[in-house]
Amino acid sequence: MSAYQSTQYAAVDDYNNNYSHNLASQRKAGNRRSKMIIIGSVVVLAVLIAIGVGVGVSVSKNHKASSKSAISSSSSSSSASTSNSSGVVQQTDPNDPSTFIKNSALKQAFYGLAYTPYGSQLPTCNNTLAEVITDIQLLSQLTKRIRLYGADCNQSALVLEAIKQTKVDMKVYLGNYPIPTDGGAAYVRQRDLIKDALTTYGADHVAGVTVGNEYILDYLTANGGATLDPNGPVGNAGAALLLPNITDTITMLSGMGMSSIPVGNADAGSYFNTQVLQAVNYGMANVHPWFANEAIEDAAGWTAEFFATTNVAAAAALSNKPTMYIAETGWPTKSSSAADASDGPSTASVANLQIFIDTFVCQANQNQTGYFFFEYFDEGWKDVQFGGVEGWWGLFNADRTLKNVTIPDCASP
Numbered sequence: 444m445s446a447y448q449s450t451q452y453a454a455v456d457d458y459n460n461n462y463s464h465n466l467a468s469q470r471k472a473g474n475r476r477s478k479m480i481i482i483g484s485v486v487v488l489a490v491l492i493a494i495g496v497g498v499g500v501s502v503s504k505n506h507k508a509s510s511k512s513a514i515s516s517s518s519s520s521s522s523a524s525t526s527n528s529s530g531v532v533q534q535t536d537p538n539d540p541s542t543f544i545k546n547s548a549l550k551q552a553f554y555g556l557a558y559t560p561y562g563s564q565l566p567t568c569n570n571t572l573a574e575v576i577t578d579i580q581l582l583s584q585l586t587k588r589i590r591l592y593g594a595d596c597n598q599s600a601l602v603l604e605a606i607k608q609t610k611v612d613m614k615v616y617l618g619n620y621p622i623p624t625d626g627g628a629a630y631v632r633q634r635d636l637i638k639d640a641l642t643t644y645g646a647d648h649v650a651g652v653t654v655g656n657e658y659i660l661d662y663l664t665a666n667g668g669a670t671l672d673p674n675g676p677v678g679n680a681g682a683a684l685l686l687p688n689i690t691d692t693i694t695m696l697s698g699m700g701m702s703s704i705p706v707g708n709a710d711a712g713s714y715f716n717t718q719v720l721q722a723v724n725y726g727m728a729n730v731h732p733w734f735a736n737e738a739i740e741d742a743a744g745w746t747a748e749f750f751a752t753t754n755v756a757a758a759a760a761l762s763n764k765p766t767m768y769i770a771e772t773g774w775p776t777k778s779s780s781a782a783d784a785s786d787g788p789s790t791a792s793v794a795n796l797q798i799f800i801d802t803f804v805c806q807a808n809q810n811q812t813g814y815f816f817f818e819y820f821d822e823g824w825k826d827v828q829f830g831g832v833e834g835w836w837g838l839f840n841a842d843r844t845l846k847n848v849t850i851p852d853c854a855s856p
């Protein structure tokens with residue numbers, strides 16, 4: 444087993460009923476190190492479960508690990524009801540979002556980007572079409588693919604409407620973020636929103652429907668701990684809860700005459716359950732060098748190696764051969780607490796984000812790796828709730844201005 448293989452990384456998303464069933468994916472931060480429990484040579488990051496939000500956990504053997512989390516959901520807000528959210532994107536015709544003026548600093552270099560529209564969490568649901576239009580105007584200058592984490596607050600329809608109005612070349616992986624403990628309510632609620640959006644907008648701009656986000660990792664964490672084997676009895680019990688929802692989505696799409704839309708699943712890179720992978724067309728794996736305590740100089744190579752040996756290899760061994768993508772990878776630019784200012788060897792900084800971009804993006808394109816860079820913009824609510832690096836993973840600031848990074852000029856496939 445290589446050093447990379449022995450380092451397992453995972454990001455966990457929990458649900459917080461207090462904040463509603465925020466299916467939008469959230470990352471929990473805070474000082475994870477304080478939550479690590481060292482048992483023998485195994486370092487376990489304990490995850491807070493009570494406050495539902497995504498939590499990233501990194502579990503590594505033989506040495507320390509850190510945790511993190513990440514996921515997305517929203518951004519800052521700008522008052523927004525005009526045709527542009529904060530003046531960051533100009534249009535030659537204020538009434539026609541397709542006439543947006545491109546920013547020469549942006550290049551379509553990314554295979555994909557992780558995105559959650561601002562305000563897409565229950566019960567508030569204060570997202571707006573105007574803001575999503577601005578986001579799509581910006582995102583489309585960086586990539587042809589985005590992925591969502593959940594479907595609450597009408598986000599699937601908002602994104603598809605924005606793609607329609609901006610007339611951009613963009614496909615979206617819609618997301619359904621089920622909860623193991625609610626009897627299927629979150630699943631059905633989001634399924635019906637996705638169905639409505641597909642009925643209205645059709646399948647042309649839909650690249651897939653992802654059912655489940657870190658479901659197995661969450662299930663293990665809630666039922667014994669993240670050191671449990673995702674293919675052991677507890678992992679298989681979690682899979683048994685998720686599989687009917689995956690099957691239901693496949694049946695729904697088939698019934699709509701849209702069986703050409705792939706159905707997938709997303710989980711932390713070390714937490715795929717084989718029965719789940721056997722049931723889907725694609726798997727999306729979170730692979731975070733930050734939470735694996737990698738030095739920035741090694742981050743891109745570690746990410747490629749982990750993904751190849753852990754996820755691509757496992758999928759290739761299955762008869763259905765699901766396509767594998769990196770669901771999230773990136774580097775934080777800031778920490779709100781000194782304790783999380785570094786992952787050990789390297790700091791959270793814009794300079795290091797630039798190094799990760801420079802060493803990962805064009806190389807992954809060259810390697811024909813499908814990946815979703817994490818993430819579109821900083822998420823202020825995560826900083827408020829979790830502190831640490833959680834709110835600071837964006838290419839853009841929360842106000843949708845580009846951070847001080849240079850986007851490479853290599854076209855993504």
Ligand SMILES: *[C@@H]1O[C@H](CO)[C@@H](O)[C@H](O)[C@H]1NC(C)=O
Pocket residue numbers: 520521522562567569
């Ligand atoms: C959206 O709702 C959140 C949560 O209630 C709130 O903090 C934020 O200020 C709201 N944003 C806007 C633009 O209204």
Ligand SMILES: *[C@@H]1O[C@H](CO)[C@@H](O)[C@H](O)[C@H]1NC(C)=O
Pocket residue numbers: 525526527528529530531532533534535536537
């Ligand atoms: C965009 O919004 C800004 C700020 O509200 C405004 O000044 C500008 O005129 C708007 N641009 C267009 C093209 O609508």
Ligand SMILES: *[C@@H]1O[C@H](CO)[C@@H](O)[C@H](O)[C@H]1NC(C)=O
Pocket residue numbers: 572597600601604
């Ligand atoms: C969802 O968004 C679409 C596109 O903006 C809009 O047409 C539709 O009315 C929205 N549905 C709800 C329930 O808000």
Ligand SMILES: *[C@@H]1O[C@H](CO)[C@@H](O)[C@H](O)[C@H]1NC(C)=O
Pocket residue numbers: 621622623626627630631683684685687688689691
């Ligand atoms: C979704 O999964 C939950 C949990 O296993 C289950 O209770 C529910 O019946 C499922 N719903 C559908 C429509 O598959």
Ligand SMILES: *[C@@H]1O[C@H](CO)[C@@H](O)[C@H](O)[C@H]1NC(C)=O
Pocket residue numbers: 743744747748802803804806807810812
């Ligand atoms: C690309 O592939 C090369 C050769 O296998 C590998 O060394 C490198 O780490 C990969 N990089 C990325 C970002 O995929």
Ligand SMILES: *[C@@H]1O[C@H](CO)[C@@H](O)[C@H](O)[C@H]1NC(C)=O
Pocket residue numbers: 797847
């Ligand atoms: C932006 O980053 C460059 C290095 O890439 C640095 O020289 C410059 O000072 C930075 N600008 C600001 C405003 O931080």
